[in-house]
Amino acid sequence: MKKLVFLASLLFFTFSSIAQDRLTGETFTTRSEILARKGMAATSQPLATQAALDILKKGGSAMDAAIAANAVLGLVEPASCGIGGDIFAIVWDAKEGKLYGFNGSGRAPQSLNIDYFMEQGMKYVPFTGPLPVTVPGCVDGWFALHEKFGKLPMKELLQPAIQYGREGFPVSEVIAYEMVSNYEYVQDQPGFKKTYMPEGYIPRKGEVFKNPDLANTYDKIAKGGRDAFYKGDIAKTIDSYMKAHGGFLSYEDMAGHTSNWVEPLSINYRGYDIWELPPNGQGTAALQILNILEGYDIASMGFGSAEYLHVLTEAKKLAYEDRAKFYADPAFNKIPISDLLSDGYASERRKLIDMSKAADTYPAGDLEIETGNTTYLTVADKDGNMVSLIQSIYSEFASGMVPDGLGFVLQNRGQMFNVQDRNHANALQPGKRPFHTIIPAFITKDGKPHTSFGLMGGAVQPQGHAQIVVNIVDFGMNLQEAGDAPRMRHSGSSQPTGSVMTNGGTLNLESGFDYKTVRELRKKGHRIGTRVGIYGGYQAIGVDLENRVYTGASESRKDGQAAGY
Incomplete structure (x- = not known):
């Protein structure tokens, strides 16, 4: 009996020394802001x-x-x-x-x-x-x-x-x-x-x-x-x-070679203005995802729920089909940005989502068009x-x-570049800029700065940006929690290079999601993956204008650091 008590005590001590409960905030958070x-x-x-x-x-x-x-x-x-x-x-x-x-x-x-x-x-x-x-x-x-x-x-x-x-x-x-x-x-x-x-x-x-x-x-x-x-x-x-x-x-x-100053794009998501850069980058996809999500009561679904992850994944699929068709160098194409970001278009795309079933494929939008590793700071x-x-x-x-x-x-x-179809928006041409995955982001509220943030990692970036915004706005997380929270990454969408999504792709879920959620998602027809190291690396700075205080965050997936003085 004494031996069993000793082993039990040793086991408790071992687990206690591995991880301690945080005194504040979400349990998945690695550190304070x-x-x-x-x-x-x-x-x-x-x-x-x-x-x-x-x-x-x-x-x-x-x-x-x-x-x-x-x-x-x-x-x-x-x-x-x-x-x-x-x-x-x-x-x-x-x-x-x-x-x-x-x-x-x-x-x-x-x-x-x-x-x-x-x-x-x-x-x-x-x-x-x-x-x-x-x-x-x-x-x-x-x-x-x-x-x-x-x-x-x-x-x-x-x-x-x-x-x-x-x-x-x-x-x-x-x-x-x-x-x-x-x-x-x-x-x-x-x-x-x-x-x-x-x-x-x-x-x-x-x-x-x-x-x-x-x-x-x-x-x-x-x-x-x-x-x-x-x-x-x-x-x-x-x-x-x-x-x-x-x-x-x-x-x-x-x-x-020359660079260009460009006008950032924005949509309003529940009172927050979310800013991205226009194509040839993919930031528009993050805004499209958020426009679709705004039609749902995301906060009531709860973070990590099967309902939220399902609608997020389907919104991502819809946006990425448009990404594959329309996003390219604007010097060579007339891109229907205002249509892609309109409330009416988001409403029409939202109607394609079946809340009980994952879609194998979605069509890209029928809009008129004329002819991923990274570091963020x-x-x-x-x-x-x-x-x-x-x-x-x-x-x-x-x-x-x-x-x-x-x-x-x-x-x-x-x-x-697409080298299969010379009529594709992203087809290779001399002097043309290729479709780009890297995108910085910014949030303002009432015309004033709120948060500067980004998330590295190729095709994960727009869906990662959307998750960060939802974590902050809908789930009330602070900047560190918003980055440390487990993320999803859907892969398999059609690509600007010419490859096409089939069979719905794969919904990869980072460790930290409840297995009950995984079961429910599978029932909806999602193919679940568990790959590691594909969910990006996030940094952010927020500003409290009333107290004149900056908040910094650097997530645990990278070697990063947030520091101030």
Whole structure:
């Protein structure tokens, strides 16, 4: 008997030491929100967060801090982001009381068209190698955003990343896992091993990794400006590298690159204005999902209920069919945005949902049209300016192509082009921007800033954005709870590349949902999946204007950190 009592006591102690009940808030929350008054930064890696805070403390603006953090992330999180990729942002200008939208995505090479793939019998653009490489828009984005919203010199903003590149940094846990899990697909691409496997293997958690080539590239950019990247030796190196390895991206493509300021799109969801960027990104899908959901009493359904997850999934399916048909580069297409976001259209789409049964397929909307890895960060400063910024090279390690001596991988965003149907809105054309998955988001209420947030992870982003908004607005969660809450990710919708959803796709549910809910969803015809690591990575900053307090959140799925001062 004494032995049984001892074992029972030991078992209780063991479970008690593994996890403690939180004193406040939802049980699934990993930590409290971060509160501060003068500034806040939330990124997917603590070194980047600290770099942003250091810039804020030196008197830098929110944009200055965001650029510094992004540069560090390009070094410490190389499988997800970097200056070989693109950038998007939504910026709250406190002085003007206005939101600005920014599209810093690159275009397809002028010498590459859909005929090349059709003649080769290729139905899709490959993920790796030279063919999916488009012009990297990140650096031009930094300078355009800095010109409008920056204070400190670019040289000072890039110095933390330059120093870490030369002295080295310890690789953090989740990033190490992502690197080790994904390098095999690209390790034989020219230049990859020299940069990312200098010792013959991918660096592991806790190992100190250096990238002096990237540090030197950053230094050239800091001294020579954006033209050092697009018209100088860096562009010439990229040009000669691509020619040597069968690529199409040229010096002329680099030199001709431009970014664009765009008007953010919004819908009102139960009194909150939700803001996204227009296509060629997929932010419109998040707004479409929310428009459909507003017709239901979501709060009464309850978080994690089968009823809520069912209607959320069906709304996602409907929005993603429109995403596959309509979302593309607006310079090449007239996109019916106002129709897609209208209340009347949402009402018509909502009628297609059967609350008792999952649909195998939905039609895309009959509207007139003329012919996913990432890092997200958000920063707020003492003057009330807020930046919602997302930057990516697309899939893990992207194309795998690392130009000689530059220290970064070129993005593979061109993989998203449709090369099967030349009449498709997202069909490859010279100089065209591909459909993009990365989307920053922002919430205002009564014309004032409320929350800057984003969620990384390819196709999960619009459905993730919708879940964050619902968690905050309908379920009353705070910013940390809204991100830590278990999420769903439906996969299998029709894609802008040309593939089509069949058999309803798969509803993947993160751990944390009740099994009774899983049973009920299966009864409705949902195919349930349990994949891990596909639910995105969220950061957010909220603002309490009455008390002049910022709230920061960084979820537990990444190595991230929210911190303020």
